[in-house]
Amino acid sequence: MPGENLTRVEAQQRKALVDVASYAIDLDLTTGDEVFRSTTTVTFTAEPGASTFIDALTRTVHSVTLNGAALDPAVVSDGVRIQLDGLAAENTLTVVADAEYTNTGEGLHRFVDPVDGEVYLYSQFEVPDSRRVFAVFEQPDLKATFQFTVTAPAGWQVVSNSTTPEPVITGDTGTWRFAPTPVLSSYVTALIAGPYAVVTDTLTSRDGRVIPLGIFSRKSLSQYLDADYIFEKTRQGFAYFEEKFNYPYPFDKYDQLFVPEFNAGAMENAGAVTFTETYVFRSKVTDAIKERRVVTILHELAHMWFGDLVTMKWWNDLWLNESFAEWASTIATAEATEWTEAWATFQAMEKSWAYRQDQLPSTHPVVATINDLEDVQVNFDGITYAKGGSVLKQLAAWVGIDAFFAGVGAYFAKNAYGNTELADLLGELETTSGRDLGEWSKLWLETAGVNTLRPEIETDAEGRITSFAVLQSAASDYPTIRPHRLAIGFYELDGGALRRVHRLELDIAGERTEVAELVGLRKPALVLLNDDDLAYAKIRLDDDSLAVAIEHLADIADPLARAIVWGAVWDATRDAEASASDYVALVLGNIARETESTTIRLSLTQLATTARMYVAPARRDETIREVGDALWALAQGAESGSDAQFQFVKFFAGLASTPEHGAILAALRDGSTSLPGLEIDTDLDWELLEGMVLTGLAGETEIEAALAKDNTANGQQAAARARATIPTVESKLAAFASLVDSDKLPNLIVRATTMGFLHTNDPSVLQATVEPYFASLTTLWTTRSYAIASSVIGGLYAAPLASPELVAASRAWLDANPEPPALRRMVIESLAGVERALRVQARDA
CATH class of the missing domain: 2.60.40.1730 (tricorn interacting facor f3 domain)
Structure with a gap:
């Protein structure tokens, strides 16, 4: 390399x-x-x-x-x-x-x-x-x-x-x-x-041209391709972007191709976008995945203008390319498709990704220093995509959405088929908005770190606000205090629901901003900083609001407000300000009534992380068992055939830990147990089998039998993952060796193997891989392509151990290996995750 x-x-x-x-x-x-x-x-x-x-x-x-x-x-x-x-x-x-x-x-x-x-x-x-x-x-x-x-x-x-x-x-x-x-x-x-099998259609661009459309997939998958729906979202995106950008589609045709063994979600090749085959649904998928596909379709379409028509001069502006597509695809999804709650999804997924990345030792300014290609490769991260997209949402609020789109349209017209730098876009936005963006850019784009916002509220004996201030803090390593455009929402209980009764939008700056407009109002049940999620900042709730939010989280009527509260409680847990065990109780107590698929998916993913890595080790086994029991109960109580029922079953399989759990999964697979409206299709069958493997109730024989029934690319990946999940030291060492000792496996088999390798309820089975892992790093980096090296190096780090011994081994390797920076960054990020887990465990204890 x-x-x-x-x-x-x-x-x-x-x-x-x-x-x-x-x-x-x-x-x-x-x-x-x-x-x-x-x-x-x-x-x-x-x-x-x-x-x-x-x-x-x-x-x-x-x-x-x-x-x-x-x-x-x-x-x-x-x-x-x-x-x-x-x-x-x-x-x-x-x-x-x-x-x-x-x-x-x-x-x-x-x-x-x-x-x-x-x-x-x-x-x-x-x-x-x-x-x-x-x-x-x-x-x-x-x-x-x-x-x-x-x-x-x-x-x-x-x-x-x-x-x-x-x-x-x-x-x-x-x-x-x-x-x-x-x-x-x-x-x-x-x-x-x-x-490839192909389905064709056309649309008419705003300048009158007829644009040919094509959707391609492998022949053996083509029966599952819902081309009509993809064409519909494509047309909606074309109409939205051509109007908002005030610039017609810049190429002669638009093909979308679903291709095998793709590393990313999609790639914005001009007029010939490639997508992962994960988006060809051969089995039932969650609504979260359906929505993500729409956002991805519109993300790549936005790139036809921002990235392909107008391109960055060098990769230090990669963030602007990806962040713009991330922001534009979300607003288009929310305003042009049936997925009107896309900003709640953005809050749940992108914001949490951004906050996590921005608190790693490897965090960097949005405008990153890119010295070479290796720097670029590791900067396809949560700063480049998610923080950048969040900052652009903040910028749109700062200058006004109409001025923002007008500036973007002028930028396309002036720089078509050329190369630009950030200053070219900011100059157009300054012209259309009348706001000087120099200081804003310096504070938001040239510094790293995430701020935390807290309300400080005083009331009189009658509950009326006598003082309201927003306090802003920053991490000691990244002490920048920034200007924010945000909203403050007041919520009251109304017929069993928490609904917004008052909203104030304002600019804040400095460590303390007095909000005189709220003085004299009665303090509500819930005060929510950053309502509507305009700003990029972690938020905290005042004590009274936190108590109400935890008791009534599922009662918050607005999905975006609910997602903000979910995120705030998760941030506090990760920062060791709140107990991991309390977070487990919060999720299990409120998730049954959550309606947003992505919020369910992310909350259950974070629940799994908490149970396996964040609760005190002495309570880990008990917590995993309790979570598994609760997820099965939630699945049984969920609406027949619902997205929530489907997700509860999937996560139950992923967190199965006892012989009783394994027996339930086996009964679901063979039909002796069933849930109303739940079909055990091919992909869900693999997930149930992996859960049985995790509990020791199935092994190589059952995996081979399942592969014989589904000897497809998906089946081969699922089998590789299941094999690597077998909960023995010998299995983990075999999975490790299959990736380190040979470079013959294709990329998605590599990825599936690493996912199974890390899938364990007993992290001690990974201990034997730690020493050979660090011994192999330099060779992996120098002999494998970047895509494979990063998958193997990230995927074989035994993070579930979350132990002081793993910290020591990581630090020893870093001390002995001052180069290369990109490889060190991968290890530093993995180490930071373990060190955070130890802090959260100590708080939980």
């Missing part, structure tokens, strides 16, 4: 020398299972006599021709870069090479469907992996046009950024010659090829 790095200084030097006009890329996908032939012709200008390099990760370079002169590949290429000396003012470079297919989800990923043996390919180029497919100046500010010619089996679908042409067929082979793209950054170019 280190030899593949690119520094910002190198990129700036290359940009000063080179301006790229076009790429013509010829790919032959008929040359075997391991490599494909890649021929790239680049035209570019340069400073005469200058030297630079082009990026090309290759197995073999056959020829390099620069301005008609042949260069010796053995001299100019090291398999990562090709050196170019003596450049002319106008240059033409042709590179012929063999490039490798991957099974890591990077470059050109090759997948063989176990159902029918069909081969599927797709590209994933962000951050630096188009160079795995063609020779390229791999940096976002060297934009160019890209013309792809692809040779592949005649029966395949071949998709790229331009509209798919009719192929020229010769025997069993076809050749597709695509038209050149608009000017793009290389990381958003794309190639997807294979016998």
Whole structure:
């Protein structure tokens, strides 16, 4: 990995020398299972006599021709870069090479469907992996046009950024010659090829163009694809963004492709978005996942403008690319689709992710320092996505939503097909809003850490407010006190529900802000700072409000207000200000009446973390058992066929800990026990089986039998996870060895194995992996691709141990290994999670 790095200084030097006009890329996908032939012709200008390099990760370079002169590949290429000396003012470079297919989800990923043996390919180029497919100046500010010619089996679908042409067929082979793209950054170019099933449609853009639409999936999954619904959300997103951005869709067509073994949720390739197959629902999924798919669809669509049309100059503005899409997709989901409570979901998921990331030792300003590609890779994090999106929500409130959209529209019009920096956007927002954003940007974007807001309230004998202030604090390591635009809500009990009776929106600044407008009002049952979740800050409740909120949490009528309270109590628990055991009681006492699927999902996920890692170790086994018993009771009492019933069963399986729990899961699987409205479909069957494995009631024999019934990609991943869940030292060591001793497993089998490895009620079975884990880190980092290294390094850290011994081993490794920074960051973040768990355990004890 280190030899593949690119520094910002190198990129700036290359940009000063080179301006790229076009790429013509010829790919032959008929040359075997391991490599494909890649021929790239680049035209570019340069400073005469200058030297630079082009990026090309290759197995073999056959020829390099620069301005008609042949260069010796053995001299100019090291398999990562090709050196170019003596450049002319106008240059033409042709590179012929063999490039490798991957099974890591990077470059050109090759997948063989176990159902029918069909081969599927797709590209994933962000951050630096188009160079795995063609020779390229791999940096976002060297934009160019890209013309792809692809040779592949005649029966395949071949998709790229331009509209798919009719192929020229010769025997069993076809050749597709695509038209050149608009000017793009290389990381958003794309190639997807294979016998994909496709559904097509069209929509009409606001400028009158008819935009072809396509939705693609593997043949063996196509029966599950709900294309009509995806087209509907796509149309709603198009209409919303074209109106709000005041700029028509910038490309000629829009394909959405669900591809196998995808590492992320989706990728915003211009006009050819790739998605994880998790979003093709072959079994029942929670409403939370259905909503997340809609947000993801709109997130990628927003990128067509913000990221693809207008692109950052360098990766230090990656946050703005991702944060804008995160914010825009949430507001579009809330305002243009049936998922009107999307901001409650944002509060539950994105805000909690952001607060967690922002309290790690590795936290960084939203505008991060990105020195090289390794810095970029580890900055796809909760700051880049979730805090950035939260800060943009705050910015929209700060300048006003109409001024915000007007500024964004002006930004697109002025910078179309170009590269920008943060100042370009802020300048447009200052123009449309009239607000100076220099100080705001400095405080919010150039400093790290999250503030905490608390109310200070005094009342008279009749309960009327005589003084109301908002107190703001910051962590000692990150002491910045920031301005906030926020709302304060007053809630009263009304017919058994807590409803808002008063709302005040205001700006606060400094460590103390007096709120004179609330003086004289009667203090309500619940005072909620940051009502409507406009600000990015942890909040605390006053003592009276906290007591009411805990007693009546499920009675808060507004889902967003409820999510804010859930989040506040969770933050206090993680900060060891409240007891972990009390949090367990709060969740179990209120979750049955929660209506928002994502809030249920997140609360139950946090419940599992609390039971396994945060309660005092002396109470751990008892708590896990009580939680399992309660979840089964909740499932039995839930509405027939409801989302809540489904989630209670899933989490019961994940937290099963006794022979009695295992017997219930077995009875659900074989039908001798049932719940009204609950279907045990293929994926739920795997989850029940994993719960049986966790309790020792099933093992390898049952896993093999289940895989024989479901020998699909999903089934193979579920089997890998179940095997790694077997609760013995031998099983955990075998799972560990399968990932550390070999690099042959594909990316999603790796991920599934790590999930099973960490799935345990008895963390002592992981103890034997600690020493070999630290012994293997440097080798893993230097010999695996980033996607695999990060999955293995993060997924084999024995965090459930949460012990002083694990802390000591982690610190010893860090002390002995001052480099490389990106690898150290992974270990530092894992260590911080364990140290936090120990603090929360001590508070619970």
